[in-house]
Amino acid sequence: MNKRTGAIAGAAAAAIAGAAILLPNAHASTDQPAAPKTLSAHSATALAASLKADLGDQSAGWYLDDANGHLVMNVLSKDDAASVTAKGAVAKVVQNSMTALKAGAKTLRTNASIPGTAWSIDPKTNKIVVVADRTVTGAKMARLSKTTGGMGAGMVTVKRSQGEFKRYDGGEAGSAAGGDAGQAAGGAGDAGAGGAGDAGAGGAGDAGAGGAGDASSGGAAASGGGGGAGGAGGGGQAAGPVGGSAIFGGNARCSLGFNVTVQGAPAFLTAGHCGNDSKTWTADQGGGQPLGTVADSKFPKTDFALVKYDDTGAKPDSSVDLGNGSTQKITKAAEAAVGMKVQRSGSTTGVHDGKVTGLDATVNYGNGDIVNGLIQTDVCAEPGDSGGSMFSGDSAVGLTSGGSGDCTQGGETFFQPVTDALKATGAEIGAGGAGGGGDNGAGGAGGAAAGGAGDASGAGGAGDAGAGNAGAGSAGAGSQDPGSGAGDQGAGAQDPGTGAQDPGTGAQDPGTGAQDPGAGGSNDPGAGSGDGMN
Numbered sequence: 001m002n003k004r005t006g007a008i009a010g011a012a013a014a015a016i017a018g019a020a021i022l023l024p025n026a027h028a029s030t031d032q033p034a035a036p037k038t039l040s041a042h043s044a045t046a047l048a049a050s051l052k053a054d055l056g057d058q059s060a061g062w063y064l065d066d067a068n069g070h071l072v073m074n075v076l077s078k079d080d081a082a083s084v085t086a087k088g089a090v091a092k093v094v095q096n097s098m099t100a101l102k103a104g105a106k107t108l109r110t111n112a113s114i115p116g117t118a119w120s121i122d123p124k125t126n127k128i129v130v131v132a133d134r135t136v137t138g139a140k141m142a143r144l145s146k147t148t149g150g151m152g153a154g155m156v157t158v159k160r161s162q163g164e165f166k167r168y169d170g171g172e173a174g175s176a177a178g179g180d181a182g183q184a185a186g187g188a189g190d191a192g193a194g195g196a197g198d199a200g201a202g203g204a205g206d207a208g209a210g211g212a213g214d215a216s217s218g219g220a221a222a223s224g225g226g227g228g229a230g231g232a233g234g235g236g237q238a239a240g241p242v243g244g245s246a247i248f249g250g251n252a253r254c255s256l257g258f259n260v261t262v263q264g265a266p267a268f269l270t271a272g273h274c275g276n277d278s279k280t281w282t283a284d285q286g287g288g289q290p291l292g293t294v295a296d297s298k299f300p301k302t303d304f305a306l307v308k309y310d311d312t313g314a315k316p317d318s319s320v321d322l323g324n325g326s327t328q329k330i331t332k333a334a335e336a337a338v339g340m341k342v343q344r345s346g347s348t349t350g351v352h353d354g355k356v357t358g359l360d361a362t363v364n365y366g367n368g369d370i371v372n373g374l375i376q377t378d379v380c381a382e383p384g385d386s387g388g389s390m391f392s393g394d395s396a397v398g399l400t401s402g403g404s405g406d407c408t409q410g411g412e413t414f415f416q417p418v419t420d421a422l423k424a425t426g427a428e429i430g431a432g433g434a435g436g437g438g439d440n441g442a443g444g445a446g447g448a449a450a451g452g453a454g455d456a457s458g459a460g461g462a463g464d465a466g467a468g469n470a471g472a473g474s475a476g477a478g479s480q481d482p483g484s485g486a487g488d489q490g491a492g493a494q495d496p497g498t499g500a501q502d503p504g505t506g507a508q509d510p511g512t513g514a515q516d517p518g519a520g521g522s523n524d525p526g527a528g529s530g531d532g533m534n
Contacts, residue, residue: 034088036068038068039064041064041334041341041392044337048089051084054083058077059074059098060074060096060126061074061098061121062089062337064337070090071089072090073091074093074094075091075093075094076097077093096154098121100155102121102360104151105119105121107151108128108148108156109372111147112148114136114143114144114364115135116135116140117130117132117133117165117364118131118133118165118364118376119131120361120376121360122357122358125157127157129156130156130157131161131404131412132159133160133404134163134164161411161412163404163405164404165365166403167386167401167402168271168386168401168402168413169252169254170253170383170384171251171253241259241316242259242319243258243330243396244256244321244345247274247283247291248282248283248284248285249274249277249280249281249282252274252277253285254271254347255270255347256387257269257396257399257400258399258418259317260318260429261430262295262308262426265309266316267308267309268316269304269306269427270307271299271399272303273369274305275294275296275297275299275306275307276297278294281293291309292309293307293310294306295308296425298424300365300370302371302372302373302420303399304399304416306425306427318331318429330389330395331429331430333396333418334418335417336375336397338356339356340397342377342379342392343391344400344413344415346381346388347388348384349380349384352379354379355377356376357378357412361375362374363414371401373416373417373420374401374415375390375416375417377390377414380407381403381411381413382407385400386402390418397415397418401415
């Protein structure tokens with residue numbers, strides 16, 4: 001009996017001892033770090049901002065791993081890495097702090113300010129990446145090599161570009177190209193698309209432009225104008241100038257960036273060097289369709305301009321032309337992040353996509369034109385695209401500044417952060433326009449004007465049903481009888497070729513056309529804010 005009892009007791013003790021050994025291991029298995037979160041660009045930016053605040057001077061930048069949606073945070077120690085992973089990000093221990101990288105960029109500005117060079121901070125490599133274009137040779141290249149060599153291979157990488165860094169504002173010759181039906185654009189897709197819808201609604205206000213503005217241009221817009229206004233609320237073609245539309249000032253052609261409001265007044269953002277080219281901007285090369293006047297322009301150092309619409313009652317749509325007859329609604333501004341997927345819309349080359357590759361970029365265009373704090377990308381662009389929209393989904397991200405290469409061979413393009421431009425000007429993303437635009441009434445109004453305008457006789461007499469309703473013009477009249485606007489679609493479309501030849505006229509007085517909320521619609525402006533730097 002005692003032996004049996006002893007055996008049982010021994011077995012129990014062994015079991016307890018075994019449990020004592022296993023329990024710590026079982027407990028340890030529950031302490032494994034959580035898997036990284038899959039995040040949208042917006043959510044990743046918010047998390048990164050929180051982590052940067054926690055890390056302070058130990059922060060070394062961050063980027064998006066777009067393959068899996070993870071936020072990668074650079075840190076300087078394993079202890080910092082643990083706090084980062086605990087919050088759902090991927091931690092990467094690196095050598096250079098952000099403070100050190102920014103000090104290196106300052107060294108380059110002081111000792112190697114050479115025309116044809118650009119540099120940005122690349123958090124993926126934890127280095128400053130310097131790009132020298134084809135003009136940097138001989139003594140200039142020797143000076144650059146000496147400066148970067150003194151900084152050490154662990155701090156900086158030097159690359160060569162086969163192109164030449166330049167601003168992307170276009171000259172008068174480019175204006176004609178920009179007037180292509182395919183690009184004129186932008187805003188109006190087929191020039192007439194948006195513009196004419198607008199022109200129609202405002203046709204009344206703009207007398208005979210009315211309608212007819214250019215009868216042919218109105219005609220070209222007939223189908224586009226009606227469809228544009230009608231579709232604006234749902235990603236359709238917008239009435240009036242939108243992001244990517246061609247704008248003309250003096251001998252320069254640029255692109256509209258984003259429609260905004262300033263203390264309730266309608267305006268748009270474009271590049272600062274465009275704002276310096278001309279104080280007044282129009283929707284056509286001939287200058288017959290005024291858009292707005294420059295209220296603020298900053299270039300060099302930064303590169304943005306604020307242009308206020310001459311028609312203070314205009315309600316241009318907060319969207320970007322996608323070049324396929326549709327638009328992307330823009331509801332907010334976002335800070336750029338390396339790895340972020342972006343698109344760019346411009347009046348020369350339309351829409352192209354790519355990724356953000358660097359931040360806090362400096363570009364030396366020559367002649368003392370040095371711009372800091374830019375976003376570097378692998379998206380292509382060409383002259384005439386300056387000021388155009390860079391966006392990610394429904395978020396405004398940048399304004400096209402310049403770069404090297406073209407859309408045949410590729411290249412680098414740099415953008416002014418929209419968030420910085422909004423802060424400096426007090427502007428907000430959005431200038432109204434969407435709500436009514438999606439309304440059948442708005443579509444009818446645009447269609448009515450365009451239809452009637454396309455018929456020369458209709459243009460001449462407001463008695464024509466199409467032109468009469470639009471011209472007498474209230475969008476209400478157009479909307480009450482959408483059928484009459486569409487009733488003469490054939491007439492409106494009789495001369496589509498001519499309409500395309502004069503895209504500016506097709507965009508007839510977009511400000512006036514947008515006077516009635518019904519035509520342009522209305523959109524609650526979203527506030528855009530944030531620091532354009534990571």
